[in-house]
Amino acid sequence: MKKAKLLMLGQMMVVIALLIFSETLCAQKKSNNTDYIVFMNGDSLYGKVSSVTDSKLSWRDGDTQMDFFPDQVFRVYQNSKNKIFAPSYIEKGLEKVKNTKPQVFRINKEKSEELRFAELIQDGEITVYYFKSSGLAVGGGTSGALLGFTTRKYWCALKCSSGEIIELNDVVKDILGQDVKQRAKALSALIEDEPTILKQFQLERKYSYELFLNYIKKYNEVRLSKENGPGIVSERIIY
Numbered sequence: 001m002k003k004a005k006l007l008m009l010g011q012m013m014v015v016i017a018l019l020i021f022s023e024t025l026c027a028q029k030k031s032n033n034t035d036y037i038v039f040m041n042g043d044s045l046y047g048k049v050s051s052v053t054d055s056k057l058s059w060r061d062g063d064t065q066m067d068f069f070p071d072q073v074f075r076v077y078q079n080s081k082n083k084i085f086a087p088s089y090i091e092k093g094l095e096k097v098k099n100t101k102p103q104v105f106r107i108n109k110e111k112s113e114e115l116r117f118a119e120l121i122q123d124g125e126i127t128v129y130y131f132k133s134s135g136l137a138v139g140g141g142t143s144g145a146l147l148g149f150t151t152r153k154y155w156c157a158l159k160c161s162s163g164e165i166i167e168l169n170d171v172v173k174d175i176l177g178q179d180v181k182q183r184a185k186a187l188s189a190l191i192e193d194e195p196t197i198l199k200q201f202q203l204e205r206k207y208s209y210e211l212f213l214n215y216i217k218k219y220n221e222v223r224l225s226k227e228n229g230p231g232i233v234s235e236r237i238i239y
Contacts, residue, residue, distance in 0.1 A: 034046050034048075034079060035076075035078050037068065038077070042236075045061070046061075047060055047061035052076065052117055054091070070088075070115035071087065076117070085119055086123075087115040087116070087117060087118075088116065089116075089238070090107055090156060090158070091116045091154075094108075094165065095108045107158075115238065118130065118131040122157075126157050126159050126160070126190060126191070126219055127158050127239070128155060128156070128168060128216060129156050130154065131153075131156075132154070157187065159190050160239065163239075164189075166186040166189075167183065168209065169183075169209040169212075180207045180208070184201075184207045184212075187212055191216075194223070197218050
């Protein structure tokens with residue numbers, strides 16, 4: 001009788017364990033496959049990203065359509081397209097730091113008109129932002145000067161602890177190969193506080209945007225492993 005009770009108890013424990021495992025697995029699957037927003041207070045909202053522009057996030061939760069703005073959220077995880085968005089001052093607040101070579105930038109929040117959404121290519125101590133900026137362009141033509149709007153793409157790496165920013169990629173300039181070497185020097189300065197990674201990077205002979213991203217990822221992983229808490233991202237600071 002006692003053996004039968006013990007056997008029944010053991011079976012119940014196995015069933016409970018399987019249920020807990022199943023719920024955890026379902027939650028992980030939902031997190032991996034479903035879009036979600038993280039708010040500044042740490043709360044999350046699951047649903048579907050309809051669209052993201054510089055100034056607005058369109059969101060669908062079932063039959064409910066909602067709009068969110070850059071000052072309302074901390075991160076947008078569009079897992080359906082493997083993209084992350086974050087509010088930032090970088091698009092409008094970027095300014096050059098004088099007498100730096102290679103050129104270093106900083107964010108001037110007073111200069112920035114407003115927060116805007118930017119895509120995050122890498123998230124961590126060194127965060128890589130991708131954004132577009134449009135402006136008036138003046139060009140020459142057979143009939144004289146031509147006016148028009150042009151859109152330029154930016155890939156910028158920001159070191160959160162220092163506020164230093166470098167331009168990581170420029171499709172047009174890098175065709176000539178000159179700016180790539182300057183970007184490599186600039187990135188070396190950002191990762192110099194991790195000597196092992198810096199040494200590996202300095203052994204590279206061919207530079208590319210993809211290579212830069214790979215070393216930034218390595219750097220972020222090492223920095224995160226040294227943190228006592230869950231990492232810099234948990235501080236929810238907007239740059």
